[in-house]
Amino acid sequence: MERIPILKMGHFLLVTIQVDMHDRLALTLQDDLTNQILKTGAHGVLIDISSLEVVDSFIGRMLGNMANMSRLLDAETVVVGMKPAVAITLVELGVSLKGVRTALNVEKGMELLQEPLRSKAGARGDEQQEG
Amino acid sequence: MGKNSKSRIPEVLKKFEKELLADWVKEQLSTIALRRDLVKEPELRQQSADFLALLREAAQSGNLNDITAPEWASAREMLGGISRSRAVQGFTPSETATFVLSFKQPLLTRLREEIGKDPETLFDEIWAAGILLDKLGLYTMEVYQKSREEIISRQKMELLELSTPVVKLWDGILALPLIGTLDSARTQVVMESLLQRIVETGSSVAVIDITGVPAVDTLVAQHLLKTVAAARLMGADCIISGIRPQIAQTIVHLGVTLGDVVTKATLADAFMIALQRIGLAVKKNT
Numbered sequence: 001m002e003r004i005p006i007l008k009m010g011h012f013l014l015v016t017i018q019v020d021m022h023d024r025l026a027l028t029l030q031d032d033l034t035n036q037i038l039k040t041g042a043h044g045v046l047i048d049i050s051s052l053e054v055v056d057s058f059i060g061r062m063l064g065n066m067a068n069m070s071r072l073l074d075a076e077t078v079v080v081g082m083k084p085a086v087a088i089t090l091v092e093l094g095v096s097l098k099g100v101r102t103a104l105n106v107e108k109g110m111e112l113l114q115e116p117l118r119s120k121a122g123a124r125g126d127e128q129q130e131g
Numbered sequence: 132m133g134k135n136s137k138s139r140i141p142e143v144l145k146k147f148e149k150e151l152l153a154d155w156v157k158e159q160l161s162t163i164a165l166r167r168d169l170v171k172e173p174e175l176r177q178q179s180a181d182f183l184a185l186l187r188e189a190a191q192s193g194n195l196n197d198i199t200a201p202e203w204a205s206a207r208e209m210l211g212g213i214s215r216s217r218a219v220q221g222f223t224p225s226e227t228a229t230f231v232l233s234f235k236q237p238l239l240t241r242l243r244e245e246i247g248k249d250p251e252t253l254f255d256e257i258w259a260a261g262i263l264l265d266k267l268g269l270y271t272m273e274v275y276q277k278s279r280e281e282i283i284s285r286q287k288m289e290l291l292e293l294s295t296p297v298v299k300l301w302d303g304i305l306a307l308p309l310i311g312t313l314d315s316a317r318t319q320v321v322m323e324s325l326l327q328r329i330v331e332t333g334s335s336v337a338v339i340d341i342t343g344v345p346a347v348d349t350l351v352a353q354h355l356l357k358t359v360a361a362a363r364l365m366g367a368d369c370i371i372s373g374i375r376p377q378i379a380q381t382i383v384h385l386g387v388t389l390g391d392v393v394t395k396a397t398l399a400d401a402f403m404i405a406l407q408r409i410g411l412a413v414k415k416n417t
Binding site: 064079080081082083084086087088089090092096097102104105108109 | 274322323327328329330333334335359361362363364365366367
């Protein structure tokens, strides 16, 4: 069965959607992703949809769902590289992905994910100095 | 009208071509005296002579009823060309139609001279000539109208393209100065060009300046919010600037909420916020 690969990069999981998303694929991805977060203990998920040309309301909702599920499992999700046409379609469909963080490209998305980790590390460092 | 097959109009056209041309040109010059600046007399004479020759040729076929027939193709083409050029030159519709319609008088005069003794034939001939010239006149108007519409739609397209520039303010900051009323078609173009530029430049902040938008109603507000939402989906923040006092009042009176979109009174304020977002600051040189 066709699957979308989920790669582990340090504390983060990287999902790159390179094919046309159909409903079954999206559901499988949702399953795999939640399992992988639990297994790896990842702190962040980066979903790259820069090759995604076509979306419908279902795929739009799935993106939102995946982000919310990841947050429940303590992993921040960033959706990166959405194409203008896809963005316009989603807005017209009324799917505005409220609460999902977005970035222009993978690089900026990674920065977004690393920010909270860095501040956490900083806070821990302060505590240690105090102690 | 089977009688037309025996019409004497082709014969009259052939016999009196020179006289008809002279009368016709005189007629036109007297009616469009005001338009000497747009069309010169020799040019008008040449156009009239060319068209009369084509008309004569087409009439020889005996078909005076149907100007869409192939034998009228060259006459139609010539007439269309004149009509188009006059539309571009800025002739009024009546001035354009006069070209063909003013031919009626010379033609009818000649017909009366030729067959004046037989009222019934004369009536038939005048009837046929009238219908033919009216058809040609209508055709002229159609072409005129069509070319005017082409000009209008082309200008509309140009205006659409000209009115939506996306400018780069800084590395990573785009500005979209909106000028004029926002309707659905324009918003679509604005949205597409802004999103496209965001991708091309990799900008993370976009300032939408609405100083030049005369009125903001619920529809315009919705369009703006859609643009902001689409940009956010792609990972770029939007700031709306240039909200004039009256606009602020209308927005509140209409009960429109711009949601959690950051709004600033001037482009300068928005630019400062944008710089802060990308981690830059303006410093005075001491």
